[in-house]
Amino acid sequence: MLLDSLKKDKEKIIDLTQSNPTECGFYYPKEEILGALSNSGNLVYSPASKGMLSAREIVSEYYKDKGYEVDPDSIFLTSSTSEGYLFLFRLLADPGDRVLFPGPSYPLFEVLTQLNDLELVTYPLQYDNWSLDKALFDEVSPDAKAIVVVNPNNPTGSFVDEADLGIINGSCLNTGAAIICDEVFLDYVFDDKAKPKSLVGNKTSLTFVLGGLSKALGMPQMKLAWIVVNGPDRLVEEAKKRLEIIADTFLSVNTPSQNALGKWMKCKPFIQKDIVMRVRDNKKVVQSMISGSNKFKLLEAQGGWYSVLRLSGSVDEEEFCYELLSKKKVFVHPGYFFDFSEGAHIVISLLPQKEIFEKGMNALCIE
Numbered sequence: 001m002l003l004d005s006l007k008k009d010k011e012k013i014i015d016l017t018q019s020n021p022t023e024c025g026f027y028y029p030k031e032e033i034l035g036a037l038s039n040s041g042n043l044v045y046s047p048a049s050k051g052m053l054s055a056r057e058i059v060s061e062y063y064k065d066k067g068y069e070v071d072p073d074s075i076f077l078t079s080s081t082s083e084g085y086l087f088l089f090r091l092l093a094d095p096g097d098r099v100l101f102p103g104p105s106y107p108l109f110e111v112l113t114q115l116n117d118l119e120l121v122t123y124p125l126q127y128d129n130w131s132l133d134k135a136l137f138d139e140v141s142p143d144a145k146a147i148v149v150v151n152p153n154n155p156t157g158s159f160v161d162e163a164d165l166g167i168i169n170g171s172c173l174n175t176g177a178a179i180i181c182d183e184v185f186l187d188y189v190f191d192d193k194a195k196p197k198s199l200v201g202n203k204t205s206l207t208f209v210l211g212g213l214s215k216a217l218g219m220p221q222m223k224l225a226w227i228v229v230n231g232p233d234r235l236v237e238e239a240k241k242r243l244e245i246i247a248d249t250f251l252s253v254n255t256p257s258q259n260a261l262g263k264w265m266k267c268k269p270f271i272q273k274d275i276v277m278r279v280r281d282n283k284k285v286v287q288s289m290i291s292g293s294n295k296f297k298l299l300e301a302q303g304g305w306y307s308v309l310r311l312s313g314s315v316d317e318e319e320f321c322y323e324l325l326s327k328k329k330v331f332v333h334p335g336y337f338f339d340f341s342e343g344a345h346i347v348i349s350l351l352p353q354k355e356i357f358e359k360g361m362n363a364l365c366i367e
């Protein structure tokens with residue numbers, strides 16, 4: 001692959017796909033983060049299937065700050081959101097069953113479904129506001145065991161709106177499917193006035209909300225995430241009992257992270273402020289650099305860490321990305337990577353530091 005050979009030749013690459021926040025020069029309060037790990041409680045192992053109650057109470061506080069009451073008893077800790085998906089696939093589906101995912105969306109989902117011998121079926125989201133098409137959704141939804149919603153979606157940055165949620169809830173009521181709502185980017189909005197809704201408040205259908213430190217604190221290395229179970233009481237109680245057996249089998253969350261969670265969450269305002277400022281500033285760079293361009297159109301987005309650019313004319317997106325990398329050493333992702341079905345797109349991460357980002361954008365925009 002071109003990228004590998006450039007790296008082998010020690011070529012300097014401007015990586016506009018960078019998604020690892022720990023590589024982007026963000027401010028992490030080092031003393032507080034590392035100090036929280038120095039805890040004598042870490043010498044003791046007290047296994048708890050859902051995770052330690054003290055840590056689940058902190059997750060409950062996270063939602064309280066957003067105006068939601070979440071019972072710690074309905075929270076399950078996992079080592080990552082990806083692991084949360086695996087637990088839920090085991091809970092909700094048998095090999096060969098179908099799970100619905102939005103398209104475009106995050107490529108990891110294909111691998112996650114394959115690892116569980118499930119069939120991934122896409123329900124298309126349509127621009128200009130990335131809402132779902134009811135007719136197309138109705139075609140694919142009848143025999144699905146779970147419907148995945150990504151709120152806000154990666155990379156489109158769109159939140160699930162009331163109309164779409166109504167369609168999804170209606171389908172779940174008819175078919176008995178459950179909702180898996182991935183909210184890892186919930187805290188990241190481009191406009192302060194926007195108040196995105198979490199599906200931890202969705203009582204209509206059996207709903208599992210995923211969140212975690214990889215995005216909420218920009219600390220994927222700490223390996224702490226969660227699942228919130230919510231919905232009609234009887235379904236919730238049954239799901240919790242069965243999910244507890246799965247979680248108890250692995251007991252995968254490490255004790256130090258659980259003990260440190262309270263202190264780490266106190267760092268959230270500082271860490272998030274830095275990340276939010278970066279993604280907003282970089283988005284402004286994109287807007288100003290492509291304004292008046294007949295080559296690119298920036299697609300509307302409400303949140304997340306990414307921007308999507310539509311390429312004008314009959315450009316082949318893969319060729320475009322290959323040329324950009326080989327000639328200008330700038331790495332971006334082509335839209336097909338995220339399952340964009342129509343038109344040519346590129347996806348860029350808004351995380352890189354200003355100088356790197358501007359250099360990459362300059363190279364992208366100049367003929």
Ligand SMILES: Cc1ncc(COP(=O)(O)O)c(C=O)c1O
Nearest residue numbers: 080081082106154184212214225
């Ligand atoms: C939408 C979405 N969900 C889940 C994940 C994975 O999160 P985790 O590191 O908690 O497994 C990612 C990673 O980028 C993501 O974009």
